[in-house]
Amino acid sequence: ETGVTQTPRHLVMGMTNKKSLKCEQHLGHNAMYWYKQSAKKPLELMFVYSLEERVENNSVPSRFSPECPNSSHLFLHLHTLQPEDSALYLCASSQGTGKYEQYFGPGTRLTVT
Protein backbone atom coordinates (compact mmCIF):
# COMPACT_ATOMS: atom_id res chain seq x y z
CA GLU A 1 0.00 0.00 0.00
CA THR A 2 1.21 3.48 -0.88
CA GLY A 3 -0.55 5.36 1.90
CA VAL A 4 -3.02 6.91 -0.52
CA THR A 5 -6.55 5.54 -0.60
CA GLN A 6 -9.33 6.25 -3.04
CA THR A 7 -13.06 5.53 -2.94
CA PRO A 8 -14.99 4.26 -4.67
CA ARG A 9 -12.80 1.92 -6.69
CA HIS A 10 -15.41 1.63 -9.41
CA LEU A 11 -18.19 4.02 -10.39
CA VAL A 12 -20.80 3.90 -13.11
CA MET A 13 -22.82 7.03 -13.58
CA GLY A 14 -25.21 8.52 -16.08
CA MET A 15 -24.59 11.80 -17.76
CA THR A 16 -27.08 13.61 -15.56
CA ASN A 17 -25.80 12.24 -12.26
CA LYS A 18 -23.72 13.99 -9.65
CA LYS A 19 -21.08 11.98 -7.85
CA SER A 20 -17.87 12.56 -5.95
CA LEU A 21 -14.53 10.80 -5.82
CA LYS A 22 -12.64 10.77 -2.56
CA CYS A 23 -8.93 10.56 -1.88
CA GLU A 24 -7.14 10.38 1.46
CA GLN A 25 -3.42 10.33 2.14
CA HIS A 26 -1.85 9.11 5.35
CA LEU A 27 1.67 10.28 4.60
CA GLY A 28 1.68 13.78 6.03
CA HIS A 29 2.19 15.25 2.59
CA ASN A 30 1.39 18.83 1.67
CA ALA A 31 0.56 18.45 -2.01
CA MET A 32 -2.20 16.44 -3.65
CA TYR A 33 -3.04 15.81 -7.28
CA TRP A 34 -5.77 14.52 -9.54
CA TYR A 35 -4.76 12.73 -12.74
CA LYS A 36 -6.79 11.21 -15.54
CA GLN A 37 -5.55 8.00 -17.15
CA SER A 38 -7.22 6.98 -20.39
CA ALA A 39 -6.44 3.86 -22.37
CA LYS A 40 -3.26 4.16 -24.44
CA LYS A 41 -2.68 7.75 -23.35
CA PRO A 42 -0.19 9.21 -20.91
CA LEU A 43 -1.27 10.40 -17.50
CA GLU A 44 -2.91 13.80 -17.68
CA LEU A 45 -2.54 16.18 -14.78
CA MET A 46 -5.86 17.75 -13.86
CA PHE A 47 -5.50 19.63 -10.58
CA VAL A 48 -2.83 20.35 -8.00
CA TYR A 49 -3.32 21.46 -4.43
CA SER A 50 -0.62 22.68 -2.12
CA LEU A 51 -1.48 23.26 1.53
CA GLU A 52 -5.15 23.12 0.60
CA GLU A 53 -4.86 25.82 -2.06
CA ARG A 54 -5.30 25.04 -5.73
CA VAL A 55 -2.13 25.85 -7.63
CA GLU A 56 -2.96 24.25 -10.95
CA ASN A 57 -6.05 23.80 -13.05
CA ASN A 58 -4.83 22.19 -16.22
CA SER A 59 -7.60 23.39 -18.55
CA VAL A 60 -10.07 20.95 -17.07
CA PRO A 61 -13.77 21.36 -17.98
CA SER A 62 -15.95 22.84 -15.27
CA ARG A 63 -17.94 19.62 -14.98
CA PHE A 64 -15.00 18.47 -12.83
CA SER A 65 -14.80 20.38 -9.57
CA PRO A 66 -12.05 19.66 -7.04
CA GLU A 67 -12.19 20.30 -3.33
CA CYS A 68 -9.42 20.07 -0.75
CA PRO A 69 -10.81 20.63 2.77
CA ASN A 70 -7.50 19.79 4.44
CA SER A 71 -4.08 18.51 3.47
CA SER A 72 -5.11 14.87 3.91
CA HIS A 73 -8.30 14.84 1.84
CA LEU A 74 -9.07 15.60 -1.76
CA PHE A 75 -12.37 15.30 -3.58
CA LEU A 76 -13.36 15.43 -7.22
CA HIS A 77 -16.99 16.37 -7.73
CA LEU A 78 -18.50 15.22 -10.98
CA HIS A 79 -21.62 16.47 -12.74
CA THR A 80 -23.07 16.22 -16.24
CA LEU A 81 -20.15 14.16 -17.46
CA GLN A 82 -19.73 12.89 -20.99
CA PRO A 83 -18.96 9.32 -22.11
CA GLU A 84 -15.45 10.43 -23.11
CA ASP A 85 -14.81 11.22 -19.45
CA SER A 86 -14.75 7.49 -18.75
CA ALA A 87 -11.25 6.73 -17.47
CA LEU A 88 -9.20 5.82 -14.43
CA TYR A 89 -8.92 8.78 -12.09
CA LEU A 90 -5.81 8.72 -9.96
CA CYS A 91 -5.05 10.69 -6.88
CA ALA A 92 -1.47 11.30 -5.80
CA SER A 93 0.33 13.12 -3.03
CA SER A 94 3.85 14.36 -2.47
CA GLN A 95 5.84 16.00 0.25
CA GLY A 96 5.65 19.31 -1.53
CA THR A 97 5.27 20.76 -4.99
CA GLY A 98 8.97 20.54 -5.76
CA LYS A 99 10.73 17.65 -7.42
CA TYR A 100 9.33 15.06 -5.07
CA GLU A 101 8.20 11.54 -5.68
CA GLN A 102 4.45 11.34 -6.09
CA TYR A 103 2.64 8.51 -4.37
CA PHE A 104 -0.42 7.29 -6.24
CA GLY A 105 -3.63 5.77 -4.99
CA PRO A 106 -5.24 2.77 -6.71
CA GLY A 107 -7.58 4.94 -8.73
CA THR A 108 -11.30 5.07 -9.38
CA ARG A 109 -12.44 3.39 -12.58
CA LEU A 110 -15.20 5.69 -13.86
CA THR A 111 -17.66 4.71 -16.55
CA VAL A 112 -20.08 7.31 -17.86
CA THR A 113 -23.11 5.86 -19.61
Added chain:
Amino acid sequence: GESVGLHLPTLSVQEGDNSIINCAYSNSASDYFIWYKQESGKGPQFIIDIRSNMDKRQGQRVTVLLNKTVKHLSLQIAATQPGDSAVYFCAENIPSGTYKYIFGTGTRLKVLA
Protein backbone atom coordinates in the same frame (compact mmCIF):
# COMPACT_ATOMS: atom_id res chain seq x y z
CA GLY B 1 4.78 19.41 -28.28
CA GLU B 2 7.19 17.82 -25.89
CA SER B 3 6.56 14.21 -25.17
CA VAL B 4 7.96 11.16 -23.53
CA GLY B 5 7.58 7.96 -25.48
CA LEU B 6 8.43 4.32 -25.33
CA HIS B 7 9.97 2.31 -28.18
CA LEU B 8 8.05 -0.94 -27.58
CA PRO B 9 4.46 -1.20 -26.46
CA THR B 10 4.79 -4.85 -25.33
CA LEU B 11 7.80 -6.79 -24.16
CA SER B 12 7.73 -10.53 -23.50
CA VAL B 13 10.56 -11.96 -21.44
CA GLN B 14 11.34 -15.43 -20.19
CA GLU B 15 11.31 -15.80 -16.43
CA GLY B 16 14.82 -15.43 -15.11
CA ASP B 17 16.06 -13.38 -18.03
CA ASN B 18 16.89 -9.70 -17.86
CA SER B 19 14.42 -7.12 -19.16
CA ILE B 20 15.22 -3.80 -20.75
CA ILE B 21 12.53 -1.19 -21.18
CA ASN B 22 13.35 1.95 -23.11
CA CYS B 23 12.10 5.50 -23.07
CA ALA B 24 12.88 8.49 -25.27
CA TYR B 25 12.40 11.99 -24.02
CA SER B 26 12.35 15.12 -26.09
CA ASN B 27 13.17 17.92 -23.67
CA SER B 28 16.93 18.18 -23.33
CA ALA B 29 16.45 20.46 -20.32
CA SER B 30 14.65 17.80 -18.26
CA ASP B 31 16.70 17.07 -15.19
CA TYR B 32 14.83 14.44 -13.21
CA PHE B 33 13.33 11.16 -14.32
CA ILE B 34 11.21 8.48 -12.67
CA TRP B 35 10.25 4.98 -13.66
CA TYR B 36 6.84 3.75 -12.54
CA LYS B 37 5.33 0.27 -12.46
CA GLN B 38 1.58 -0.12 -12.77
CA GLU B 39 -0.01 -3.49 -12.13
CA SER B 40 -3.51 -4.28 -13.24
CA GLY B 41 -6.07 -2.60 -11.00
CA LYS B 42 -3.49 -0.55 -9.15
CA GLY B 43 -2.06 2.91 -9.33
CA PRO B 44 1.47 3.66 -10.53
CA GLN B 45 4.20 2.65 -8.11
CA PHE B 46 7.57 4.37 -7.92
CA ILE B 47 10.45 2.10 -8.90
CA ILE B 48 13.52 4.23 -9.24
CA ASP B 49 14.54 7.76 -10.13
CA ILE B 50 17.59 9.45 -11.55
CA ARG B 51 18.77 13.01 -11.82
CA SER B 52 20.46 14.40 -14.87
CA ASN B 53 23.84 14.69 -13.15
CA MET B 54 24.00 10.88 -13.09
CA ASP B 55 24.29 8.30 -15.86
CA LYS B 56 23.35 5.24 -13.88
CA ARG B 57 21.52 4.37 -10.71
CA GLN B 58 20.94 0.97 -9.21
CA GLY B 59 18.24 -0.33 -6.96
CA GLN B 60 17.21 -3.77 -5.91
CA ARG B 61 17.22 -5.79 -9.16
CA VAL B 62 16.63 -2.63 -11.17
CA THR B 63 19.02 -0.25 -12.88
CA VAL B 64 18.19 2.96 -14.67
CA LEU B 65 20.51 4.31 -17.33
CA LEU B 66 20.39 7.85 -18.62
CA ASN B 67 21.98 8.88 -21.91
CA LYS B 68 21.59 12.62 -22.19
CA THR B 69 23.37 12.74 -25.54
CA VAL B 70 20.55 10.90 -27.27
CA LYS B 71 17.87 11.72 -24.68
CA HIS B 72 17.29 8.13 -23.81
CA LEU B 73 16.32 6.42 -20.59
CA SER B 74 16.21 2.71 -19.90
CA LEU B 75 15.08 0.47 -17.10
CA GLN B 76 16.83 -2.83 -16.63
CA ILE B 77 15.27 -5.54 -14.51
CA ALA B 78 17.53 -8.40 -13.53
CA ALA B 79 16.26 -11.98 -13.25
CA THR B 80 12.74 -11.05 -14.25
CA GLN B 81 10.03 -12.66 -12.15
CA PRO B 82 6.31 -13.24 -12.76
CA GLY B 83 5.56 -10.47 -10.28
CA ASP B 84 7.32 -8.04 -12.59
CA SER B 85 4.52 -8.35 -15.14
CA ALA B 86 3.01 -4.89 -15.38
CA VAL B 87 2.99 -1.71 -17.42
CA TYR B 88 6.11 0.39 -16.97
CA PHE B 89 6.31 4.04 -17.89
CA CYS B 90 8.77 6.80 -17.47
CA ALA B 91 8.23 10.37 -16.45
CA GLU B 92 10.39 13.43 -16.96
CA ASN B 93 10.39 16.53 -14.83
CA ILE B 94 10.91 19.72 -16.73
CA PRO B 95 12.97 22.41 -15.03
CA SER B 96 10.41 25.14 -15.61
CA GLY B 97 7.94 23.23 -13.47
CA THR B 98 8.31 21.66 -10.10
CA TYR B 99 5.60 19.05 -9.72
CA LYS B 100 5.05 18.93 -13.47
CA TYR B 101 5.90 15.63 -15.06
CA ILE B 102 5.49 14.45 -18.62
CA PHE B 103 4.53 10.80 -18.62
CA GLY B 104 5.08 8.18 -21.27
CA THR B 105 2.32 5.93 -22.52
CA GLY B 106 3.86 2.78 -21.09
CA THR B 107 5.30 -0.59 -22.06
CA ARG B 108 3.61 -3.78 -21.01
CA LEU B 109 6.05 -6.37 -19.68
CA LYS B 110 4.90 -9.97 -19.91
CA VAL B 111 6.93 -12.58 -18.07
CA LEU B 112 6.74 -16.02 -19.59
CA ALA B 113 7.02 -19.03 -17.32
